[in-house]
Amino acid sequence: MSFIIYLSGEIHSEWREEIKQGIKDLSLDVEVLSPVTDHDASDAAGDHLGEESVTFWRDHKSSKVNAIRTQNAIKKADLVVIRFGEKYKQWNAAFDAGYCAALGKPYITMHAKNIIHPLKEVDALALAWTQTPQEVVDILKYTLQPY
Template sequence: MNWNVYLSGEIHTAWRQQIVEACQQAQLPVEFTSAVTDHQASDAAGDVLGEQDQAYWRDHQSAKVNALRTRTLIQNCDVAVIRFGDKYKQWNAAFDAGYCAALGKPYITLHSADLTHPLKEVDAAAMAWAQSPEQVVEVLIYTTRR
């Protein structure tokens, strides 16, 4: 079986690439999908539908266009990895975790120990909490090879 792994969350570090490369090196039967990680492209996703006078409506329009991608990819994944970084609040990642939970999609949270309290409900619904990309890879190795 090939596993479809959706990578969600923080876009300012190389955690996605670390997981992808380590899984390739381990020759795991996984394919990866992700939200758009180019911040400007994501913010402008709805601009093709017309210019908006207010920032709220531009964000609203772009959020809906982005949701076409993220909802479809989450619905089609076998497992999601949801990264919460230290520098920015990842509200979209929290939404993705909630969406996974609502769909019954298993997910792994990836964040440092200092975020354990604010993410307690998100972690409670997760199948695993990892503190490093290497731990995520180890979970994927176990899951896909057993």
């Protein structure tokens, strides 16, 4: 059994690399998709469409260009992992969770205990809540076992 996963959310830590390494260490047949994780590049995704004097319109253009990648990756994925970090509010990750819910796409969340309450609606539709990349790898290992 093979799987495609999309790793959504926080871009300021190495959690994606840890999941990829766990997949590699277990030789799991998993293709990993992700958003653009270079913050500056993501913010500038729409800059080629013309300069904007109002920040709202620059962000608006870039979010739409980024959505081309994000929406296609979520649709292609068998499972979406959505990471909420400590340092920044990942509103885009919450939006990805809502998009998954609307599509009926399975997703799991990854976040610390101290933000359980603000994420209660997001977690309510998740198929699992994890706190570490290893827990995600363990779920993948179990899911892909040929029982």
